[in-house]
Every structure is written in C-alpha cells, then in structure tokens.
Amino acid sequence: MIDALFLTLSALAIWSGWRVFRVDSMVRASFLLMVSFIAVGLIAVLLAAPYIGIATIFMMAVEMMVMALFMVMFMMNPAGLNPMVMVHQHRFAVVAGIVAFAGLTAAALLSDLPSRPVPESAEVVRALGHELLGPSMLIFETAGVTLLATMIGAVVLSARSGRYGDSDAGSVPPGLTPGGEPAGRKPDDGRGRPHHHGGQ
Amino acid sequence: MTLATVLIVAAALIGIGLYGALSQQSFVMLMMGLELMLNGAILGVMGFWAFALGGAPEGQLLAIIVMAVMAVEMAVGFALVVAVYRKRQADMTESLTTMRH
Numbered sequence: 001m002i003d004a005l006f007l008t009l010s011a012l013a014i015w016s017g018w019r020v021f022r023v024d025s026m027v028r029a030s031f032l033l034m035v036s037f038i039a040v041g042l043i044a045v046l047l048a049a050p051y052i053g054i055a056t057i058f059m060m061a062v063e064m065m066v067m068a069l070f071m072v073m074f075m076m077n078p079a080g081l082n083p084m085v086m087v088h089q090h091r092f093a094v095v096a097g098i099v100a101f102a103g104l105t106a107a108a109l110l111s112d113l114p115s116r117p118v119p120e121s122a123e124v125v126r127a128l129g130h131e132l133l134g135p136s137m138l139i140f141e142t143a144g145v146t147l148l149a150t151m152i153g154a155v156v157l158s159a160r161s162g163r164y165g166d167s168d169a170g171s172v173p174p175g176l177t178p179g180g181e182p183a184g185r186k187p188d189d190g191r192g193r194p195h196h197h198g199g200q
Numbered sequence: 201m202t203l204a205t206v207l208i209v210a211a212a213l214i215g216i217g218l219y220g221a222l223s224q225q226s227f228v229m230l231m232m233g234l235e236l237m238l239n240g241a242i243l244g245v246m247g248f249w250a251f252a253l254g255g256a257p258e259g260q261l262l263a264i265i266v267m268a269v270m271a272v273e274m275a276v277g278f279a280l281v282v283a284v285y286r287k288r289q290a291d292m293t294e295s296l297t298t299m300r301h
C-alpha cells in the first residue's frame with residue numbers, strides 16, 4: 001500500500017516537475033511546481049516525517065501563490081494564450097540534466113547505503129521540537145536571523161531607489177488637487193531611466 | 201519504498217531542476233528550476249533521515265534549513281527580478297549583458 005502510494009506520488013512529483021518547463025502558461029507552471037512540492041511533502045509524510053511534510057505543503061502552497069501573482073504582474077504570456085518556448089542553450093541543458101540524474105542515480109545505486117530505519121515507536125515530532133529548542137537552538141535561531149536579513153535585503157532591492165540617491169527618487173506623490181500637478185519636488189528626469197525597452 | 205528509490209526520485213527532480221535552471225530565459229522560470237532542485241534536495245535529506253539515520257532529529261533539522269534556504273532564494277530572487285525590471289524593463293536573462301547598476 002505504502003509502496004503503491006510512494007510510486008504514485010513519485011510519478012506525480014516528477015511528471016509535474018517536468019511539465020513546469022513544458023506548459024505555455026507561466027501561471028500553470030507555478031501551479032505544477034506546487035503539485036510537485038505537495039507530492040514531495042506527502043512522500044515525506046510517508047517517510048514518517050509528518051511535521052516536515054505538512055510544513056512543506058503549507059509553505060509551498062503560499063510560495064507558489066506568490067509566484068503565480070508575480071507571473072501575472074511581470075511576465076509575458078501568463079495565461080498561455082500563445083505558444084511559449086523561451087529557452088537558450090537547450091541541448092547543453094538537457095545533457096546537463098540527464099548527466100546529473102544519471103550520476104546521482106549511479107551514486108545512489110552503487111553506494112553501500114546504511115540501513116537504520118526510524119523505529120516504529122519513535123516520537124519524531126517531539127524529538128524535532130526538543131532538538132530545535134535544545135541542542136540545535138543556535139542553528140534554528142540563525143535561520144531566523146537569516147530570514148530577517150533576507151526581508152531587509154528584499155525590501156532594499158525592490159524599493160524604487162537603488163543603492164544611490166534619495167529613497168524617494170522617482171516616486172511621484174499625488175497632486176494637491178484632483179488631477180493636478182504632483183505635490184512636492186519634481187523627480188529628477190535624467191536618473192534611473194531604463195536602458196532597454198521591451199523584453200528582448 | 202527503499203532509500204535507493206527515494207534517492208532516485210530526488211535525483212530525477214534535481215536533474216529536471218538543473219535542466220530548467222540552465223535552459224530557461226525568463227528569470228522566474230529559472231528560479232522555478234532552482235526550487236525544483238531544492239525540492240529534490242529535501243526529498244534526499246528526508247530519505248536519508250528515514251532510512252539511514254535511525255530517526256535522529258538532526259536530519260529533520262537539515263530539512264528545515266533547506267526550506268529556509270528555499271524561502272531566502274525565493275525572496276531575494278523576486279526582489280532582484282523587481283529591481284532589474286525597474287532599471288531595465290527586462291525579464292529575460294539575455295537582456296542583461298552587464299552588471300552595472
């Protein structure tokens with residue numbers, strides 16, 4: 001039963017992972033990636049790691065929704081109305097992917113893998129909790145600080161101004177009267193102009 | 201379900217992810233490839249934890265760290281996409297020929 005479930009979920013994870021790069025719609029691609037993540041999360045549940053599995057599912061569901069939003073906001077062809085092939089160095093990429101798969105598979109098959117399965121009676125979630133708030137607390141907290149740094153970095157990078165210039169450079173305040181001139185000082189026109197127009 | 205089969209599935213995900221990361225021109229599709237590789241990495245870690253570590257909690261901790269890496273990659277990646285789009289109106293790797301600000 002578990003084997004059949006594992007096979008089904010593995011096939012789903014790999015198939016949807018492959019379809020990510022084959023569908024025309026970028027939104028569909030992000031949902032397929034979500035399917036792949038959910039399948040891997042369920043495999044983790046099968047592997048007796050319910051916390052990691054469910055956490056993966058929750059996290060990826062949210063992450064892929066954000067990704068789908070980005071697709072709609074920024075990317076061409078989010079709905080897949082036109083055929084879309086946007087690849088470069090295709091043959092090299094195919095060969096690299098196959099070599100990576102073959103090499104890792106060979107390593108998995110040829111290595112003398114240890115066999116120490118999780119005991120049936122193990123309380124894995126409790127053990128994880130004790131580990132996170134016990135011996136490995138420093139690692140866990142470091143991950144938290146890293147995420148904070150990431151948030152700050154993401155805001156700095158995606159804010160309208162770059163590394164130089166005023167933080168409000170380029171932003172246009174609303175007018176004092178409806179439809180009137182923008183309030184405050186005029187943004188400097190010569191800065192931050194795009195060098196290229198159009199995607200290509 | 202053995203350690204070898206789990207690792208083969210993980211290898212397949214990593215292979216597909218590598219293909220995507222190398223071949224896609226759109227930044228977001230490229231990031232999807234990276235995410236798929238990390239997905240395979242999580243699966244590999246969980247396989248080793250379940251079959252070879254005897255349930256030692258450090259294995260699960262490593263999976264959580266990989267998940268944090270995934271979140272960081274995603275957040276910084278999207279921030280870079282936004283920054284590049286603001287500066288260059290570009291969403292393809294080919295339109296970036298220089299790293300100048």
